[in-house]
Amino acid sequence: MTSDQPNTPSDGASDEASRPYHHGDLRAALIRAGLAILAEEGAQALTVRAAARRAGVSHNAPYRHFADKEALLAAIAEEGFDALAEAVERTRAAAGAAPQAQLEEAGWAYVRFALSHPNHLRVMFGSLIPGAERPPSLAAAGERAFGVLEEIVQSGQTAGVIIAGEPRQVALTAWALVHGLALLLLDRQVSAALLPSGNPEPLVRLCLRQQTAGLARRG
Amino acid sequence: MTSDQPNTPSDGASDEASRPYHHGDLRAALIRAGLAILAEEGAQALTVRAAARRAGVSHNAPYRHFADKEALLAAIAEEGFDALAEAVERTRAAAGAAPQAQLEEAGWAYVRFALSHPNHLRVMFGSLIPGAERPPSLAAAGERAFGVLEEIVQSGQTAGVIIAGEPRQVALTAWALVHGLALLLLDRQVSAALLPSGNPEPLVRLCLRQQTAGLARRG
DNA sequence: ACCTGAACACCGTTCAAGT
DNA sequence: ACCTGAACACCGTTCAAGT
Numbered sequence: 001m002t003s004d005q006p007n008t009p010s011d012g013a014s015d016e017a018s019r020p021y022h023h024g025d026l027r028a029a030l031i032r033a034g035l036a037i038l039a040e041e042g043a044q045a046l047t048v049r050a051a052a053r054r055a056g057v058s059h060n061a062p063y064r065h066f067a068d069k070e071a072l073l074a075a076i077a078e079e080g081f082d083a084l085a086e087a088v089e090r091t092r093a094a095a096g097a098a099p100q101a102q103l104e105e106a107g108w109a110y111v112r113f114a115l116s117h118p119n120h121l122r123v124m125f126g127s128l129i130p131g132a133e134r135p136p137s138l139a140a141a142g143e144r145a146f147g148v149l150e151e152i153v154q155s156g157q158t159a160g161v162i163i164a165g166e167p168r169q170v171a172l173t174a175w176a177l178v179h180g181l182a183l184l185l186l187d188r189q190v191s192a193a194l195l196p197s198g199n200p201e202p203l204v205r206l207c208l209r210q211q212t213a214g215l216a217r218r219g
Numbered sequence: 220m221t222s223d224q225p226n227t228p229s230d231g232a233s234d235e236a237s238r239p240y241h242h243g244d245l246r247a248a249l250i251r252a253g254l255a256i257l258a259e260e261g262a263q264a265l266t267v268r269a270a271a272r273r274a275g276v277s278h279n280a281p282y283r284h285f286a287d288k289e290a291l292l293a294a295i296a297e298e299g300f301d302a303l304a305e306a307v308e309r310t311r312a313a314a315g316a317a318p319q320a321q322l323e324e325a326g327w328a329y330v331r332f333a334l335s336h337p338n339h340l341r342v343m344f345g346s347l348i349p350g351a352e353r354p355p356s357l358a359a360a361g362e363r364a365f366g367v368l369e370e371i372v373q374s375g376q377t378a379g380v381i382i383a384g385e386p387r388q389v390a391l392t393a394w395a396l397v398h399g400l401a402l403l404l405l406d407r408q409v410s411a412a413l414l415p416s417g418n419p420e421p422l423v424r425l426c427l428r429q430q431t432a433g434l435a436r437r438g
Numbered sequence: 439a440c441c442t443g444a445a446c447a448c449c450g451t452t453c454a455a456g457t
Numbered sequence: 458a459c460c461t462g463a464a465c466a467c468c469g470t471t472c473a474a475g476t
Contacts (some may be wrong), residue, residue: 008450011383023446026459027459038441047449047450048450048451049448049449049450057460057461058448058460058461058462059427059451059461059462060451060452060453060461060462061459061460061461063450063451064460068450068451068452068463069449069450069451075468078316078445078461096251100435103405103434104426112296116296124400125406125408129307133407134407138299139300142408143410146408152399160436161435161436162434162435162436163429163432163433163435163436164433164436165429168410168412168413169422169425169426170429172400172403172413172422172426172436173396173426173429173434175399175403175428176395176396176397176399176400176426177392177395177396177398177399178395179396179399179402179403180394180396180398180400180402181391181393181395181408183344183397183398183399183402184398185390187342188352188353189361189365190391191362191387193387194385194387194391195386203388203391206388207388207391207392207395210382210384210392211392211396211430211434212429212433212434212435212436213382213433213434214382214430214432214433214434215322215381215382215389215393215430215431215433215436216319216380216382216431216432216433217379217381217382217383218437219378243440243457245440266467266468266469267468267469267470268467268468268469276441276442277441277442277473278442278443278468278469279441279442279443279469279470279471280441282441282469282470282471283439283440283441287469287470288444288468288469288470
């Protein structure tokens with residue numbers, strides 16, 4: 001058996017000493033613990049039991065708040081979509097009014113988020129519940145992140161600088177490119193020859209501009 | 220303990236009855252077993268022990284041929300890259316001489332492969348060895364699949380119908396789009412509103428043509 | 439050489455119990 | 458209500474042993 005020190009409830013968030021149990025909000029504590037494990041130890045270390053240990057509860061306490069491991073992963077993924085949507089939106093707001101510039105900045109923000117939180121991104125887009133539908137709150141969080149791109153496309157169409165078409169569909173083309181770039185970079189599938197200095201930003205921006213301008217040579 | 224029937228070596232591939240053990244090539248048998256498990260039971264069922272059971276050997280016999288589970292997954296991934304490269308190449312060969320048509324057909328073949336072999340694709344691009352480098356033979360197999368797109372780009376540049384630039388880099392833009400589309404479709408991240416009839420082919424082809432022509436409106 | 443059974447330290451999940 | 462320890466059926470991996 002491992003020799004962890006016995007855990008006391010004195011690790012921060014709670015002021016009320018009259019509480020009979022460790023946490024006022026074990027659910028939130030487990031999500032935080034899962035995020036810390038992802039960042040510090042990697043995806044393979046993210047187990048229900050490890051999250052419980054880090055939160056200072058017994059290994060089956062999580063089942064009071066999550067039906068199973070997938071539900072915990074879904075909650076962690078949902079946090080990730082919220083953070084991603086916020087990062088992309090913030091970048092867009094700082095990018096000025098030109099929709100094409102907004103699209104490039106938002107795309108780079110997406111890839112940057114992925115490279116900064118690789119393990120979190122894999123949980124967000126990983127194989128949770130391979131065949132089944134995603135939980136509605138998770139699907140909604142994904143929609144919010146995607147929605148930023150959709151808004152940019154729509155405003156660009158209004159301004160006459162982005163091609164016509166269903167905004168959702170045009171935004172999907174933009175989304176797929178940045179999503180694919182992010183995952184290929186995470187998976188080390190991109191040849192080092194394309195990454196001089198190891199900094200992916202110039203390459204990503206070049207791909208984004210090619211998408212905007214098109215791969216076909218104009219004659 | 221489970222009550223499996225004792226396994227006999229009489230399940231096919233071997234003619235020579237004088238062999239003292241079950242397999243002439245346990246390594247290949249384990250890869251086949253892994254592929255069957257992926258196709259029939261899903262990624263979470265793909266364990267070293269399950270592959271061994273299916274191949275009819277004890278649960279640690281695989282360690283004679285694979286250093287660890289990652290090595291087995293890498294071998295299965297390598298098979299996948301070979302199959303993907305072949306599918307894309309075959310489609311390209313059938314697409315005629317026009318590079319832009321080749322690019323669209325190759326892109327659709329990529330997505331079609333992903334949708335036909337979802338679990339296999341996740342192993343190919345999954346989080347095997349999160350931080351570490353991929354085994355060289357696996358990296359080479361990935362290069363072969365990517366190489367088909369690179370050749371198309373190069374011939375398109377020669378024909379003057381694809382923009383100038385480092386062929387690897389232009390091909391990366393094309394690859395990222397189809398890779399992103401494939402994974403978003405697998406993850407059910409694409410709104411059903413964009414998939415009338417449930418058939419993804421029209422949507423994928425539309426995205427591919429948008430990439431070729433560009434998202435910017437030509438003025 | 440190649441395969442085996444026993445063993446270890448883990449998992450996810452369930453259950454009967456404690457406060 | 459919320460948490461606990463014991464238990465079950467699994468894993469990945471190692472080891473001493475068999476042929």
